[in-house]
Amino acid sequence: MTIAILAMQGAFLEHGQMLDRLGVEHFEIRKKENLDRSFDGLILPGGESTVMRKLLIELDIYDILKEKIEDGLPVFGTCAGLILLADQVEDGVQCFGTMNILAKRNAYGRQLGSFYTEDEMKGLGKIPMTFIRAPYIADVYGNAETLAVVDGKVVAARQENQLATAFHPELNDDTSVHEYFVQMIKESKTQ
Ligand SMILES: NC(=O)CC[C@H](N)C(=O)O
Secondary structure (H helix, E strand, O other): OEEEEEOOOOOOHHHHHHHHHHOOEEEEEOOHHHHHOOOOEEEEOOOOHHHHHHHHHHOOOHHHHHHHHHOOOOEEEEOHHHHHHEEEEEOOOOOOOOEEEEEEOOOOHHHHOOEEEEEEEOOOEEEEEEEOOOOEEEEEOOOOEEEEEEOOEEEEEEEOOEEEEOOOHHHOOOOHHHHHHHHHHHHHHHO
């Protein structure tokens, strides 16, 4: 199994370190040519969603990745990555728009934008959650399903091949969300 990590900007290195710990092969997508390689899953990291969207379009990567996601490629978006997947974005612009969620950007305001907590994620129990100028999911609809709620706000969701978290599981020691994603990839191969 090989996972591609979008590495134009943001917290991509830490995702690679998580995958190393799980013994999963990975490589970085920095330019269009990197997409010549085949891969079984895609990680969209945290960072700045507006910058990532701009680079995706400028580097001619946007259409290729959107088509792969629509064709069922397992994808995991954290924080800005969640915003890239959202069908609707409050205070921002839609990017791939493949997931039936409304993302509210910088939703916790200046003061509360970054914090740490531990809370339940469906199927995983209590896990560490680090939020950095995070969005939350203000609405989940269609085939999307809520996986975690913190203080009444949805912070993780899944829709078939797509997984999104408002927090950064790659910044804590716990590998369970990445394991969950690896399991999604395995299941997609047996379908
Ligand atoms: N840590 C993050 O990824 C922050 C996301 C950022 N606020 C954005 O809108 O893209």
